[in-house]
Amino acid sequence: MLSKEEIYEVLRHTDHTCLRPDTTEKDIDILIEESIRFNTASVCIPPSFVSYARRKAPTLNICTVIGFPLGYSTKATKIVESVNALNEGANEVDMVINIGDLKQNNYEKILDEISSIKKAIGNNVLKVIVETCLLTPFEIQEITKIVSSSGADYIKTSTGFSKEGAKDSDIEIFKSNRFPELKIKAAGGIRSLERAKEFIDMGCDRIGASSLVKEAISMGL
Numbered sequence: 001m002l003s004k005e006e007i008y009e010v011l012r013h014t015d016h017t018c019l020r021p022d023t024t025e026k027d028i029d030i031l032i033e034e035s036i037r038f039n040t041a042s043v044c045i046p047p048s049f050v051s052y053a054r055r056k057a058p059t060l061n062i063c064t065v066i067g068f069p070l071g072y073s074t075k076a077t078k079i080v081e082s083v084n085a086l087n088e089g090a091n092e093v094d095m096v097i098n099i100g101d102l103k104q105n106n107y108e109k110i111l112d113e114i115s116s117i118k119k120a121i122g123n124n125v126l127k128v129i130v131e132t133c134l135l136t137p138f139e140i141q142e143i144t145k146i147v148s149s150s151g152a153d154y155i156k157t158s159t160g161f162s163k164e165g166a167k168d169s170d171i172e173i174f175k176s177n178r179f180p181e182l183k184i185k186a187a188g189g190i191r192s193l194e195r196a197k198e199f200i201d202m203g204c205d206r207i208g209a210s211s212l213v214k215e216a217i218s219m220g221l
Contacts, residue, residue, distance in 0.1 A: 054089025
């Protein structure tokens with residue numbers, strides 16, 4: 001069992017997430033209150049709620065998603081989404097790559113898309129979701145190299161909307177092929193504080209999860 005200090009440390013690395021299609025302002029209110037209470041790394045919310053969340057919490061770190069969850073909108077669309085999200089009040093964007101491009105070995109196209117989005121958002125944090133459950137180990141290796149070269153801040157395992165979430169083997173491939181400055185976010189299927197701690201101990205700087213704060217609350221914290 002994790003100590004109280006370990007639990008709070010896990011939550012400091014957590015993007016406290018609510019991306020359900022039936023999300024309401026009430027859900028966002030709860031998410032904001034919990035994020036402030038437990039000092040989570042951010043709230044990760046749908047783009048349509050970013051301006052609302054910013055009005056409710058002027059100093060909160062707000063993350064939103066781009067090209068989500070399938071990734072096959074165009075580069076131009078993703079850039080517009082990203083810039084609009086920042087204008088609405090987001091600090092961080094988690095974008096989904098075009099997975100079909102990776103399957104077709106269109107590496108330069110993927111690199112150009114990620115680099116263009118990073119250029120558009122400047123010093124704001126860019127996390128690149130690669131949906132590892134749809135990739136072979138070789139494809140995970142190659143996309144890690146591409147993301148490392150793109151200027152992005154993080155590589156992220158999963159949307160949480162596909163057939164599987166983060167796995168230990170994904171993280172090991174990331175670690176073996178990334179540039180040292182590229183950070184790792186594990187997301188998808190991380191439903192316990194202990195599992196999140198395992199990913200942090202493996203070298204992940206961020207965790208994407210919707211249930212970790214609820215577990216902390218259930219423990220009386």
